[in-house]
Amino acid sequence: DVIKVSTREIPLAVAKGLSGGTTVSATSFLAEKTNIKVFATGGIGGVHREVNETFDISRDLEELAERDIIVVSSGVKSILDVEKTIEYLETKGVLVLGYKTDEFPTFYSRKSGIKIDPTDEFEVSKILRAKKLFNIKGAILVANPIPEEFEIDYNTMEIWINEALDEMKKVGLKGKSVTPFILSKIVELSKGKSLQANIALIKDNARVASLISKEIASNGLD
Template sequence: MYEKYVDISSEVMEALDHGKPVVALESTIISHGMPYPMNVETALKVEDIIREGGAVPATIAILNGRLKVGLTKEEIDYLGKAGQKVIKTSRRDIPFIIAKQLDGATTVASTMIIADIAGIKVFATGGIGGVHRGAETSFDISADLEELGRTDVAVVCAGAKSILDINLTLEYLETKGVPVVGYQTDELPAFYTRKSGFKVDYNIQTPSELALALKAKWDLHLNGGFVIANPIPEKYEMDFDTITDAINKAVEEAEKLGIKGKESTPFLLAKVKELTGGDSLESNIELVYNNARLAAKLAVEYSKL
């Protein structure tokens, strides 16, 4: 049934057929997250890191209406050059991107869906979406959280993006039964910083222990994903007060301009980058590299079970 819509690269297919470790990667970070050519350079470096870790990278996107699992360098470059002309695609958008034979950059939610279709269990990204500030009146809640509640994919990230309401995001995940695990930390990292002031559900010390937890969860049909929060390396984290001030100013401007929905995250991240003189972009890139390293280790351990 899925073959009608999905193209899996030969490298990824060979790995899946032989039970080798595979790590899924999203494409919104390429088309909407960074300027060209930095976006392409970062995406290719992430793939290299995963290969160095013993796993196969599977960058996911929708091209000409086809769900692509494992992109060529040329396809990654195309997404990087096209930038925001490529449609930011979540669960609700997938059928229409297919029907209209358009290009789509996959978010956390849609990457999870397509990874699950392909049989990939580990996914590395920057940070997950969540409950936006002021959601008690706007109801602005990322589809990433709903997907985490239903789709059996582990998401390695640097916590929730610090532009969000982290407390409400954790409450939402708890309601959905999604474990929020800190990798060698008791505290949920807040994307640009290692600390947020909020505790994780479990502190797991090794990739092998993480893999065992994933296996048990899904063997028992406890459907849904895992949030594996991996703190940004200390030397790349931003000063807490500096980033908090920049985020607050960005949120205020977004409110004044009436920016909501799927446009809010790209706007806020771009504004924070502007306010921090580009320092936030460097941190963003380094935390993605760090997550790719852990995801490769986790995929390797999971493939042994």
């Protein structure tokens, strides 16, 4: 079996010899330990909807505040409370930038209505240099919108998310099992369209991460 490994589960997985898929928090921790400056992911975790009842906030946010890393993602998963997640990142001092966009993407959609500062690989390199100069801790989150041809309409996705959330409540799921259940349900409701979008965005995020990595290396910041 493959377990979900956040930072706290790393010692457990190592001690028991378990196989695991790392979350953004664990990947950030391990990347910094091995001097990896940039990595790509689909979307970071964040503040869950109905957080007032569940107090469900991803460890990803705390880890990003502590690690000197650049993460390229398609924003946060749209199943989360996007506005609260952005506020949380701001409070924790995580710099959020949009890759050639001034609007924070929401995983399957290029839109959210939340404005952010646009950037590119060249500017990210300059920002990293300034960050090092002032010894400012914390990650840089580069939000890269999903390629337009794979984008799913925001309102359509909201309908699917709400259906998935209703189903989740009926079966009484909580904790770690929530996100996998909702994403699986959305794949079902979208007839596989969300899975295709997921694959497309992670490939494009890897492309952007490689451009940033190349620019950082060429400026002696690796």
